[in-house]
Amino acid sequence: MMDFGFSISPSSTMNLDKVDLTLYDRLCSIEPDARKCMACGSCSATCTAGPWTGMSVRKVLLDIQRGKDKEAAAMLKGCMLCGKCTMVCPRGINTRHLILSLCRIYGEDAK
Amino acid sequence: MKDNIVIVGGGIAGMEAARQLLLLGYKPILVEKSDHLGGHVADWHCLFPDMTPAQDVVKGLVEQIKDANIFLETEVSFINRMKMGYNVMFSNGVNVICKAILLATGFDLFEASRKEEYGYGIYDQVMTNRDLERWFNTGDDKRITGKDIKKIGFVHCVGSRDVKAGNQQCSKVCCITAIKQAMEMKERFPDAEVYCFYMDLRLFGKKYEDFYIKAQMESGVHFIRGRVSEVSENMQGQVIIKTEDTLSGKPAKITLDLLVLMAGIVCNKQAVQTASMVQVQTDSDGFLKSKDNILNIIETGSKGVFLAGTATGAKTIPETAAEARAAALAIHNYLVAQS
Numbered sequence: 001m002m003d004f005g006f007s008i009s010p011s012s013t014m015n016l017d018k019v020d021l022t023l024y025d026r027l028c029s030i031e032p033d034a035r036k037c038m039a040c041g042s043c044s045a046t047c048t049a050g051p052w053t054g055m056s057v058r059k060v061l062l063d064i065q066r067g068k069d070k071e072a073a074a075m076l077k078g079c080m081l082c083g084k085c086t087m088v089c090p091r092g093i094n095t096r097h098l099i100l101s102l103c104r105i106y107g108e109d110a111k
Numbered sequence: 112m113k114d115n116i117v118i119v120g121g122g123i124a125g126m127e128a129a130r131q132l133l134l135l136g137y138k139p140i141l142v143e144k145s146d147h148l149g150g151h152v153a154d155w156h157c158l159f160p161d162m163t164p165a166q167d168v169v170k171g172l173v174e175q176i177k178d179a180n181i182f183l184e185t186e187v188s189f190i191n192r193m194k195m196g197y198n199v200m201f202s203n204g205v206n207v208i209c210k211a212i213l214l215a216t217g218f219d220l221f222e223a224s225r226k227e228e229y230g231y232g233i234y235d236q237v238m239t240n241r242d243l244e245r246w247f248n249t250g251d252d253k254r255i256t257g258k259d260i261k262k263i264g265f266v267h268c269v270g271s272r273d274v275k276a277g278n279q280q281c282s283k284v285c286c287i288t289a290i291k292q293a294m295e296m297k298e299r300f301p302d303a304e305v306y307c308f309y310m311d312l313r314l315f316g317k318k319y320e321d322f323y324i325k326a327q328m329e330s331g332v333h334f335i336r337g338r339v340s341e342v343s344e345n346m347q348g349q350v351i352i353k354t355e356d357t358l359s360g361k362p363a364k365i366t367l368d369l370l371v372l373m374a375g376i377v378c379n380k381q382a383v384q385t386a387s388m389v390q391v392q393t394d395s396d397g398f399l400k401s402k403d404n405i406l407n408i409i410e411t412g413s414k415g416v417f418l419a420g421t422a423t424g425a426k427t428i429p430e431t432a433a434e435a436r437a438a439a440l441a442i443h444n445y446l447v448a449q450s
């Protein structure tokens with residue numbers, strides 16, 4: 001077939017009808033404060049690992065709310081559990097604890 | 112005291128001002144164009160932040176202003192300036208000479224059908240904040256009654272912060288109203304998913320942020336940051352909305368069983384006409400113009416003419432009531448200085 005140099009790229013539109021919230025609901029059942037995030041970005045701004053690894057608690061929570069569990073799991077690998085994010089969160093979310101809980105869920109699923 | 116005072120508008124501002132003037136020993140004349148007192152609040156069901164029944168607030172005020180001269184279904188036909196005050200002619204034929212006029216003319220709710228892309232009046236399952244309050248009050252609305260409602264969306268800023276709609280200003284109360292109504296719907300439809308589509312959440316008032324956290328924690332309302340750009344209808348009669356999930360940086364779409372538009376607060380066009388009879392102009396935002404916007408919101412450039420409530424811009428009920436009290440005092444001081 002003749003190559004005209006065109007290709008079809010997939011739509012980037014998120015279909016919120018198809019989002020699987022199983023992980024989010026599981027997380028909220030053990031870490032109810034996960035619902036409280038207001039996406040202010042303080043956690044990501046202060047994170048020592050973020051600039052090098054892409055770790056962002058805000059984005060992890062958002063990804064899980066959008067059913068993007070794999071992306072969230074990949075991001076979590078950058079965390080070094082220093083707990084700085086917990087110190088700055090204005091909503092008082094224990095983000096470090098939340099990260100550990102999330103890792104535990106991922107760990108259980110990997111078994 | 113025999114000084115006549117005319118209050119135009121029988122909403123919260125007009126009623127609270129009348130109440131205070133009665134306490135000060137005056138007998139104000141209150142005119143209201145509709146057939147009942149209470150203004151927009153009379154159409155509401157419960158009020159944030161304590162879910163006070165709107166009827167209690169309205170009834171409480173009506174009860175306390177019985178001694179005022181109240182004309183319902185009456186409008187101001189014309190006002191003539193005289194040496195010592197004003198000659199006001201009402202549509203019911205009554206003519207009054209008064210020394211002070213209070214314009215408590217309130218606001219208009221933005222006509223949601225003007226934002227055609229949201230489909231109000233076009234698609235079956237689109238309603239406004241006011242329609243939803245009416246349903247809370249009456250339990251009767253064909254968009255909800257007997258329907259299987261699984262997904263509900265609330266669109267913030269409909270006709271507010273929108274140059275294309277002719278209203279640049281924020282309506283202040285819609286963010287908190289949306290959250291209130293989202294939680295009320297979640298209570299009535301516990302299995303439904305409820306979404307709020309917002310640009311900013313402007314939760315400035317007492318206990319409003321608590322409401323937000325409660326909506327997140329207890330009601331599980333989903334907050335999606337992005338302005339809804341368009342709405343369409345599918346074969347099942349549901350609505351599909353398009354927005355950007357700006358936090359993800361990606362366009363998003365979702366199918367809903369019910370869409371509620373947070374129609375904003377815009378200036379009352381009829382009030383602008385009445386105000387022009389006493390040379391009160393409109394400010395750059397289209398609302399009535401105060402003497403200045405810091406310490407003299409209640410006074411106007413015209414002697415003996417005062418303002419209170421949403422005639423000068425979007426306001427909450429406590430703010431409106433506080434202004435009405437201030438206006439009553441300003442009128443009293445004005446009359447004392449005159450005599």
Ligand code: SF4
Nearest residue numbers: 047079080082083085
């Ligand atoms: S605990 Fe992890 S996410 Fe939080 S600041 Fe430290 S490295 Fe960043």
Ligand code: SF4
Nearest residue numbers: 037038040041043089
């Ligand atoms: S600091 Fe807290 S509220 Fe802000 S984005 Fe991070 S987790 Fe959310």
